[in-house]
Amino acid sequence: MSTATSAQAPAKSGRGTLYRGNEGQWSWVIHRITGVAIFFFLLVHVLDTSLVRVSPEAYNAVLGTYKNPLMAVGEVGLVAAIVYHAFNGLRIILVDFWKGGTKHHKKMLWAVVALSVVTVGAFAIRHLMLALGGH
Amino acid sequence: MSTTATEPAEGPSKVDLGAQGGGTGEIPSFDVTLKVRRYLPETSEDAYWDEWTVTMYGTDRVLDALHKVKWDIDGTLSFRRSCAHGVCGSDAMRINGRNRLACKTLLKDLDLSKPILVEPIKGLPVEKDLIVDMDPFFQSYREIMPFLINKGPEPTKERLQSAEERERFDDTTKCILCAACTSSCPVFWTDGQYFGPAAIVNAHRFIFDSRDDAGDMRLEILNDKEGVWRCRTTFNCSEACPRGIQVTKAIAEVKQAVLAGSF
Numbered sequence A: 001m002s003t004a005t006s007a008q009a010p011a012k013s014g015r016g017t018l019y020r021g022n023e024g025q026w027s028w029v030i031h032r033i034t035g036v037a038i039f040f041f042l043l044v045h046v047l048d049t050s051l052v053r054v055s056p057e058a059y060n061a062v063l064g065t066y067k068n069p070l071m072a073v074g075e076v077g078l079v080a081a082i083v084y085h086a087f088n089g090l091r092i093i094l095v096d097f098w099k100g101g102t103k104h105h106k107k108m109l110w111a112v113v114a115l116s117v118v119t120v121g122a123f124a125i126r127h128l129m130l131a132l133g134g135h
Numbered sequence B: 001m002s003t004t005a006t007e008p009a010e011g012p013s014k015v016d017l018g019a020q021g022g023g024t025g026e027i028p029s030f031d032v033t034l035k036v037r038r039y040l041p042e043t044s045e046d047a048y049w050d051e052w053t054v055t056m057y058g059t060d061r062v063l064d065a066l067h068k069v070k071w072d073i074d075g076t077l078s079f080r081r082s083c084a085h086g087v088c089g090s091d092a093m094r095i096n097g098r099n100r101l102a103c104k105t106l107l108k109d110l111d112l113s114k115p116i117l118v119e120p121i122k123g124l125p126v127e128k129d130l131i132v133d134m135d136p137f138f139q140s141y142r143e144i145m146p147f148l149i150n151k152g153p154e155p156t157k158e159r160l161q162s163a164e165e166r167e168r169f170d171d172t173t174k175c176i177l178c179a180a181c182t183s184s185c186p187v188f189w190t191d192g193q194y195f196g197p198a199a200i201v202n203a204h205r206f207i208f209d210s211r212d213d214a215g216d217m218r219l220e221i222l223n224d225k226e227g228v229w230r231c232r233t234t235f236n237c238s239e240a241c242p243r244g245i246q247v248t249k250a251i252a253e254v255k256q257a258v259l260a261g262s263f
Ligand code: HEM
Pocket: A028, A031, A032, A034, A035, A036, A038, A039, A040, A042, A082, A085, A086, A087, A088, A089, A090, A092, A093, B231, B232, B233
């Protein structure tokens, strides 16, 4: 019989660990974060757009503050969130309702990531050139 | 009295046990460090980490290491186990961050250069160390009526079923109710009312059984706001199931059946 070599380490506190889920768990975490982020953007967007009915001058003033490099980068982030959320949303629908969905969910996630990178990449190049390169 | 008195009742084994004798000499042994998340309500309100280093063999599982600690070092370490062979479903726990049965997780398959982290399964109230209160889990299980309901006349022989009909729900018959799936689900962690994967798996087992007549009732139960629609398809359950049940697939099939039935 083997023997126990030591009974060391006094009680150490500290928190428990995160659950180590894989692709499915993290794709869902990002889906929820992007969903909530889009929701808050839309909230603000509805408010600033509705300013137009209050006073077109105030509307133009507010929209004018959006035209700076920081905002341009932020807009790329927003588009990235929407694009991932939309493509992954279609993937979730396929997982739930297409017969082969659960079997191919990982492959479909990589397709979502690839499509998102291409779409956001193309948008970012165009958008930042327009926003930063003069007009 | 034909044999001499010193002759043993049974002769020595003819099997070559190797130079070290005992038969266990060939199995490699190594030191493993176990780091267990402990909770002892009698002594402290807070959970904490406890650590032991023990010498184990290549054929040992995490359960054997826990036994070694409990039997040789610290008898207060508490965990559930019964069959020790992956049948009873008692010893689901979180090993290196993922839900596993301690009795089916070989030490040699883990990264032994670091301590092995062992924690109770999430989402159910911890009673002591690795022991959680399973009542909410079994309550959801009861609610989906996990038994055959057949409204026809009592047959005099078996209830016949074709091989194809049996195959339809074969995967979900394998469940041992260990709760590894349900307690791996992020939705269940934050919403303890959610039926959870295990209840849906066991509903699936009867919904798709051709001999059962209460599929519609079960689908109605699971069409609840705490039912199948809570599922966010994270696949944690499918990856945790020690029986290899395709849990997310079973849930998706129940979702589809709920929709098909409501038109
Ligand atoms: C562009 C088209 C969109 C598609 C295809 C889409 C698709 C989806 C799908 C299928 C889900 C369910 C996720 C699940 O069951 O796990 C979902 C969740 C969600 N969506 Fe969208 N969505 C879109 C746009 C939006 C917009 C514009 C918003 C913000 C107002 C939004 C906010 C959310 C939120 C907060 C969730 C909840 C996430 C969760 O519970 O995990 N989505 N979306």
